[in-house]
Amino acid sequence: MSIEHVLFGVFALLTVVSAVMVIVAKSPISSAMSLVATFFFLAGIYVLLWAHTVAVLQVLVYTGAIMVLFLFVIMLLNLGEATTTGPRVTLARVAGGVAAAGLLAVLVTAIWRIPSASTFTGSQAMSQGFGTLAVIGQTIYTRWLLPFEAVSLLLLVGMVGAVVVAKSRI
Amino acid sequence: MVHSVDIKYYLVLAAVLFCLGMFGVLVRRNALVVFMCVELMLNAANLTFLAFARQNGDATGHVSAFFVIAVAAAEASIGLAIVIAVFRSRGTVNIEEIRTMKH
Numbered sequence: 001m002s003i004e005h006v007l008f009g010v011f012a013l014l015t016v017v018s019a020v021m022v023i024v025a026k027s028p029i030s031s032a033m034s035l036v037a038t039f040f041f042l043a044g045i046y047v048l049l050w051a052h053t054v055a056v057l058q059v060l061v062y063t064g065a066i067m068v069l070f071l072f073v074i075m076l077l078n079l080g081e082a083t084t085t086g087p088r089v090t091l092a093r094v095a096g097g098v099a100a101a102g103l104l105a106v107l108v109t110a111i112w113r114i115p116s117a118s119t120f121t122g123s124q125a126m127s128q129g130f131g132t133l134a135v136i137g138q139t140i141y142t143r144w145l146l147p148f149e150a151v152s153l154l155l156l157v158g159m160v161g162a163v164v165v166a167k168s169r170i
Numbered sequence: 171m172v173h174s175v176d177i178k179y180y181l182v183l184a185a186v187l188f189c190l191g192m193f194g195v196l197v198r199r200n201a202l203v204v205f206m207c208v209e210l211m212l213n214a215a216n217l218t219f220l221a222f223a224r225q226n227g228d229a230t231g232h233v234s235a236f237f238v239i240a241v242a243a244a245e246a247s248i249g250l251a252i253v254i255a256v257f258r259s260r261g262t263v264n265i266e267e268i269r270t271m272k273h
Contacts, residue, residue: 008175012183019187019210023194028202035206042213049180051220054235058216061239066209066246073250074202077257096196100189107185116176130227136236139229151240158244162251168258 008048015041028074032067039063050131180221188214201256201263205249212242 018041021034039062046055129135140148187210194207216235223231257263 002174004174008179012179015183016186016190019190022203022206022210023190023198028200031203031206035209038210039213042217045180045183045217046220048175049220049224051223051232051235054216054220054232054239057236057239061243062209062213066243069246069250070202070206073253076254077202077263079200079202079263093197096193099196100193103192104185104189107189108182111178111181111185114178114181116178128227130229131232135229136232139233140236143230144233147237151237154244155240158247162247165248165251166254 004048008045011041011044011048015045028079029071032070032074035070036063036067039067052131053133053136054131177221177225181218184214184217184221187211187217199264199266201253201265201268202250204265205246205253208249209242209246212238 015038018034018037022031022038025031025034039058043055043058046052046058191207191210191214194210195204198204198207216238219231219234219238223229223235253263256268260268262268
């Protein structure tokens, strides 16, 4: 039982609890704040996976940019508490629960059959600089240059599209 | 030899997150919360990429996670713009009351 196991357990539990809070929260604001917590705990798990750069990106892009956008839209639309008019337990909800539970059972069964071969050691990773910005940048700019440029185009199209769609009069 | 957590546990955590996101998409009626659950599912995919990247010692998984984050940002901006446009014409974001794309 190393410190890594303890940290993984704590972060995994907190991630799942806050993810459940996203779904069961009544107001969209509570959902958004729970999602921010989920992203933070997931960033901790990414650090345990030696993905420091992705963890920083997670906090910067997700909790910094995307969630601010979400909160801004929620407050702009002035959405309060959800008014529950229909019954709490509907057929659609039961079907959704059954579908999600079934998928989870299938996934966990499949995952548990993976042979646990640990081919990766920490000291080797340290010498190679695994997960650092330098290594990831080198990979992006040598082997993934065209997809990287495509992503910049995608973000430009997204930006222009968002302005056009949200405009009141085109 | 470093005693690290087995990859299975990371994959199970990702599966749990994905199924929670799927459940939320299926049962919630507020379009904004549905979007948040989609983000949860994207994060589960990211976690799988990073777990396999660590297992294989390959930085390609990190690059994939980076691309997923970029696509999620684009998706959120477009989706929220559509939510604003729908709210302006219908006055609601309840996906059960929105039955047609025309207005």
